[in-house]
Amino acid sequence: MQNRRDFLKTAAFAALGSGVALNGVFAAEGKVPALFNINKSGIVPRMKLRFFPYELKLRHVFTVATYSRTTTPDVQVEIEYDGITGYGEASMPPYLQHELGTMDSVLAFLKKVQDTIGQFSDPYQLEDILAYIDSLSPGDAAAKTAVDIALHDLVGKMLQAPWYKIWGLDKEKTPSTTFTIGIDTPEVVREKTKECAGKFNILKVKLGRENDKEMIETIRSVTTLPIAVDANQGWTDRKYALDMIHWLKEKGIVMIEQPMPKEQLDDIAWVTQQSPLPIFADESVQRLKDVAALKGAFTGINIKLMKCTGMREGWKMVNLAHALGMRAMVGCMTETSCACSAAAQFSPAVDFADLDGNLLIANDRFKGMEVVKGKITLPDLPGIGVVKL
Numbered sequence: 001m002q003n004r005r006d007f008l009k010t011a012a013f014a015a016l017g018s019g020v021a022l023n024g025v026f027a028a029e030g031k032v033p034a035l036f037n038i039n040k041s042g043i044v045p046r047m048k049l050r051f052f053p054y055e056l057k058l059r060h061v062f063t064v065a066t067y068s069r070t071t072t073p074d075v076q077v078e079i080e081y082d083g084i085t086g087y088g089e090a091s092m093p094p095y096l097q098h099e100l101g102t103m104d105s106v107l108a109f110l111k112k113v114q115d116t117i118g119q120f121s122d123p124y125q126l127e128d129i130l131a132y133i134d135s136l137s138p139g140d141a142a143a144k145t146a147v148d149i150a151l152h153d154l155v156g157k158m159l160q161a162p163w164y165k166i167w168g169l170d171k172e173k174t175p176s177t178t179f180t181i182g183i184d185t186p187e188v189v190r191e192k193t194k195e196c197a198g199k200f201n202i203l204k205v206k207l208g209r210e211n212d213k214e215m216i217e218t219i220r221s222v223t224t225l226p227i228a229v230d231a232n233q234g235w236t237d238r239k240y241a242l243d244m245i246h247w248l249k250e251k252g253i254v255m256i257e258q259p260m261p262k263e264q265l266d267d268i269a270w271v272t273q274q275s276p277l278p279i280f281a282d283e284s285v286q287r288l289k290d291v292a293a294l295k296g297a298f299t300g301i302n303i304k305l306m307k308c309t310g311m312r313e314g315w316k317m318v319n320l321a322h323a324l325g326m327r328a329m330v331g332c333m334t335e336t337s338c339a340c341s342a343a344a345q346f347s348p349a350v351d352f353a354d355l356d357g358n359l360l361i362a363n364d365r366f367k368g369m370e371v372v373k374g375k376i377t378l379p380d381l382p383g384i385g386v387v388k389l
Helices: 004-018 021-030 030-039 096-102 103-119 125-136 141-159 186-195 212-220 238-250 267-273 286-295 312-324 335-345
Strands: 048-053 056-064 070-071 074-081 084-091 178-181 202-204 227-230 253-257 279-281 300-304 327-331 370-372 375-377
Touching: 021 375, 048 141, 074 103, 074 141, 084 141, 084 335, 096 141, 103 141, 125 141, 125 312, 141 312, 141 335, 178 186, 186 212, 202 212, 212 238, 238 253, 238 267, 267 279, 286 312, 300 312, 312 327, 312 335, 327 335
Parallel strands: 178 202, 202 227, 227 253, 253 279, 279 300, 300 327
Antiparallel strands: 048 074, 056 070, 074 084, 370 375
C-alpha cells in the first residue's frame, strides 16, 4: 500500500498534469495552507524574481527571407522560492519584437512581476499565477514566457520530477529535431550541410527569396536527408506556392511551414487542400485562441513558447490541435538550452520538432536537452531539465 507521502505526491502529479490547482487535491485534508506554504523553519516563504539582459551570440550569420543578424537580444530570469531556483528566459529576435517585445518592454514587464509575484505564497497554483501574469498587459509574450518557464522549472524541482513525466509522456518518443540551414551563398550552404553529416536526421531550410530552387539543389548536391521547408510567408501567389510545393516534394521535402502571408488565409487553405505535403502554420498562430480558426486552412501548427507565453499554454495548444484532428510541431527562436529544454518537455507529443536554437549560439548558459544522433534526448532532471554552466 502507498504511504501517505507517496499518495500525496502521486495526487500532486495528477493534478498538475491535468491543469487542476493542487489546493483542490489537499482540500479534503484540511491542510491547504500548511502543506506547501510553511517551510521547515515555520516561515511562509515568498517567491522572488531576478532578471538581467543577456545577448545571444550566433555561431554563424543567420539569414531568412527578410533580414540577417549575428546576435539576438535575450533576458535571463530566475524565480527563487524556499531555497530552490527555477530558470527561464525571454528571447526577442529583431523581426518579431513587435509581437514578443523589445528589450525595454521586457525589462519593464518583468519589473512589474518582480514587484507583485510575492503576493503568491504557493508556486503550485500555476493556473492562478500565470493567469495573473497574463493579465498584466495584452502583449509582452516573451516576458510572460520567461516567467512561465522559470515557474515550471521551480515547481518541477519542488516535485522532483521533469515535466514530461508530470504530463504523462514517454521520453523515448521524442522526435528528431531539424537543423536549420540559413539562406547563404552556395559555397557556404554546401559547407554548412556537410557539417550536419551524421549529426542530424532531418534538415530545415529557410526559403522565400528568388533563389529557392538554387538553395534546395545546392543542399541536394551533398545530402539526401529529408528536408523541412520554412517559406516565412515568402510566396504571395497561391498557384506559384502550389507549384513550388510539388517541385519540393520531388526533391525529398517532407513538410512546409507558412508558405504564404498570414493575411492570405483563404489562399493558404486552397494550397493546403491540394498540397501533397503537410502545411504547418507559423506566423499564422501565436496563442491558444488562434488554433481553432486554422482548422482546414493548415494541416498543423508550429508552437513556439516565446509566442504563446510558455509551457502552460503550449501544452494546451498541443492538446487542442490533436482534438481538432490537426498535427502539432514544436519550434523555437535562437535561445539558450533553458527555453529549448522547456519546449522539449512536450516534444514526445508532437509530429515535428525544430529545437536547434541552442545549437546556433556560442554562449549557452545551460546544459539541458541534447541532440544525440539527430534525436532530442531529455535528461532525467527535474523541472525543465537544465543545469547552469
